[in-house]
Amino acid sequence: MDKQQLAFVFPGQGSQKVGMLAELGAEYPIVKACFEEASEALGYDMWSMVQNGEQEQLNLTENTQPILLTASVAVWRLWCQRGGMTPGVMAGHSLGEFSALVCAGALSFSDAVRLVRARGQAMQTAVPVGVGAMAAVLGLEDQQILSICESISGDEVVEAVNFNSPGQVVIAGHAGAVEKAINALKEAGAKRAMLLPVSAPFHTSLMKPAGEKLEEALETIPVSSPSIPVIHNVHAQTESDAEAIKALLVKQIYSPVKWVDCVEAMIARGVETGVECGPGKVLSGLNKRIHKPLNCLNIDCPDSLAATLAAIAGE
Template structure:
């Protein structure tokens, strides 16, 4: 078995996530409490109850998701379950790097709290949109975006899997690109609820802010390879992690390419860590049964996974 950990990105969060894990796993609880110390809000209250309805706001979502992922990673680590590779969708890349030992959970949560705030500030004042485009090839959609760019910024922000691309940017330009995509043969164009034009050039201010923040962060060597969103593969010797993370926030996420690369590397088993099972769906649509996926969101799922892994 060659194992990869896959970390969910923003969008799958919900109130109540992690509450059962906190109660049943001491390793999860320890990491979660350590992470909470670095935040200006009550992490447990937002994750477990969200009485003020803020968990879907970027500056809250990102540290909550990373704290959740770090807790699950620690439970797996204590059980001796360590991947050969890791990758994460957008925000999830920080969890993958934490798993690989680049920084600890507390630092990962601090960085993503900063990232979430920087992204929210970069999005402020923009009438932005994001639309999933189904069953249209990359080249055709790229041409649609180029034509629609006369109305503003619009770019392919996510290459999720075959038949599912996402465009983001200025609302008018996104709407025009979607209309052109439908005319070009897209099966469906589905507007998504987002708070910013993420993974487009409009996030350049967030990238600048991250570059300044990273100057004070110690990035340790990776204990195993992480595949990076903006590359769709492992980094080269010339690439630096801070530069890739700065680039990531303002450029496309090549998730389909990442999954194909994992299969090329011989990965046959993946554990999706985080709420939801979107990544497992993307894996199946990209490489079929070549990679078997397990999802971990609840204490019951984690307990079952630990049992299965002991029997391997």
């Protein structure tokens, strides 16, 4: 396989669960070493929280973000240690974009761990718990959803925030406006429109205060040009300029995640195989719906690591 045919993708919030990567950690010391490095940066035992903590604790966004970043970086380092092929391009869903930038050498790991914890805290405090909400909408065209959200938004806002796959869009905003939108979307023929167990309306304009805090945090953090191109959520393009990357990371907090466009951009570059680097298979499922011929693999346990190494070496 030519490396241009290979993409690595990094999961975002929702892929975390207690006990994740336990088998990889038991078999490969590099995984736990990565968690130790992150724990040192944040001042608490992250591996212990992941293996023995409560799911509620893992779901707090200020914990979820550094934990998922660390899990993805650990899997990437293991992949490199095992002689896995370097991909031609990378992308990450929301938080996963930070994981991609670390693995592409644009951000240092310890800086990124601290940065995403600050990002999580800023996102959580931007809108008080209970004021905002998010909901998944299945079975409607993007344009219908955008129109309905626009018609409901006034003093309270509701916006389409994650374009995850054809027929699967996430909306978010003020809880009351989201509730109204759910009812209107069902009336318009949505197969499902259901609230998500999320504590803040991510990727909406309500997150602008969090963007300002992230911008401040980024001022002191060095960013360099990635050694592997990273496709960004905001505009589904790659970027090599460090200041432009910082600006995109800030904008991403209060802008929609254009995941469909990101995957289509990979396909346009000649990607035929996508590897989900980190816990779960959420992105593999989305990617297959976006582009059926895409060969979707994942790495989150020894068996899937071996299978992915063999599949890519064999092509």
